[in-house]
Amino acid sequence: xxxxxxxxxxxxxxxxxxxxxxxxxxxxxxxxxxxxxxxxxxxxxxxxxxxxxxxxxxxxxxxxxxxxxxxxxxxxxxxxxxxxxxxxxxxxxxxxxxxxxxxxxxxxxxx
Amino acid sequence: xxxxxxxxxxxxxxxxxxxxxxxxxxxxxxxxxxxxxxxxxxxxxxxxxxxxxxxxxxxxxxxxxxxxxxxxxxxxxxxxxxxxxxxxxxxxxxxxxxxxxxxxxxxxxxx
Amino acid sequence: xxxxxxxxxxxxxxxxxxxxxxxxxxxxxxxxxxxxxxxxxxxxxxxxxxxxxxxxxxxxxxxxxxxxxxxxxxxxxxxxxxxxxxxxxxxxxxxxxxxxxxxxxxxxxxx
Numbered sequence: 468x469x470x471x472x473x474x475x476x477x478x479x480x481x482x483x484x485x486x487x488x489x490x491x492x493x494x495x496x497x498x499x500x501x502x503x504x505x506x507x508x509x510x511x512x513x514x515x516x517x518x519x520x521x522x523x524x525x526x527x528x529x530x531x532x533x534x535x536x537x538x539x540x541x542x543x544x545x546x547x548x549x550x551x552x553x554x555x556x557x558x559x560x561x562x563x564x565x566x567x568x569x570x571x572x573x574x575x576x577x578x
Numbered sequence: 579x580x581x582x583x584x585x586x587x588x589x590x591x592x593x594x595x596x597x598x599x600x601x602x603x604x605x606x607x608x609x610x611x612x613x614x615x616x617x618x619x620x621x622x623x624x625x626x627x628x629x630x631x632x633x634x635x636x637x638x639x640x641x642x643x644x645x646x647x648x649x650x651x652x653x654x655x656x657x658x659x660x661x662x663x664x665x666x667x668x669x670x671x672x673x674x675x676x677x678x679x680x681x682x683x684x685x686x687x688x689x
Numbered sequence: 690x691x692x693x694x695x696x697x698x699x700x701x702x703x704x705x706x707x708x709x710x711x712x713x714x715x716x717x718x719x720x721x722x723x724x725x726x727x728x729x730x731x732x733x734x735x736x737x738x739x740x741x742x743x744x745x746x747x748x749x750x751x752x753x754x755x756x757x758x759x760x761x762x763x764x765x766x767x768x769x770x771x772x773x774x775x776x777x778x779x780x781x782x783x784x785x786x787x788x789x790x791x792x793x794x795x796x797x798x799x800x
Contacts, residue, residue: 561586
């Protein structure tokens with residue numbers, strides 16, 4: 468099977484619910500993702516300018532295929548308010564067959 | 579090591595807390611999972627009948643081994659209210675040794 | 690590329706928000722993680738002493754590199770209140786380039 472059709476789970480974060488929902492809608496509308504789960508109320512701890520920061524964020528769990536990941540990166544570069552948004556694609560070992568078929572149909576061009 | 583004992587994190591979603599908890603209890607009772615984290619209050623954005631939908635769901639993060647994934651798929655096919663529930667198994671690169679031993683004991687037959 | 694620099698997403702759970710935040714601060718301060726997302730309000734279902742248990746927990750989603758995972762395990766062994774804390778490192782297939790560079794800088798020694 469062409470690698471581009473291999474399923475991927477992509478993680479991203481957004482500063483608040485409106486931005487998270489706008490990004491999720493955009494990803495699904497453009498068939499870059501079959502589904503996006505928005506996980507609310509997370510706290511992100513990280514270092515910035517030498518100090519530990521803790522910001523409220525929303526976690527996006529994006530269900531897609533390997534071939535769409537570069538386009539998701541480009542979409543986030545254009546649409547995400549951060550200069551350097553997280554976009555981490557996880558390896559998937561197995562997906563239930565019927566769900567995988569739906570996932571692939573959802574991100575196929577022109578369907 | 580036989581692949582079936584390799585650890586896996588499986589993602590699934592459920593429509594509400596009672597269904598999520600019933601599924602989680604069933605997976606642990608049947609030793610199909612060592613542990614299930616239920617992540618509340620997520621919003622899932624997806625396309626259905628040509629329109630963007632947004633539903634409230636619960637995310638299940640299922641800790642198991644590769645050999646149990648087909649049985650988890652079968653269990654969800656029987657017990658999940660959706661026709662086509664998500665069941666996505668993520669590749670794991672490393673697990674702390676004591677936790678891995680506990681995980682494997684928890685999903686071993688007849689223990 | 691040396692494997693130790695390969696990105697990893699590590700999952701761990703903590704009993705409550707103060708412990709989760711202390712662990713997250715410690716991981717970022719020691720440059721064992723670039724960022725830690727704390728996901729609140731999860732319910733963890735598991736078997737203990739033969740009975741199904743359900744505890745409230747916080748899920749930690751730790752962004753790091755493969756070379757730091759053994760040190761994260763050692764840190765959790767010292768600092769986590771559980772005898773056997775979860776520490777599961779997920780395989781990552783791709784990370785957006787600028788974010789990956791930031792991630793690596795954040796966990797590099799002496800930066």
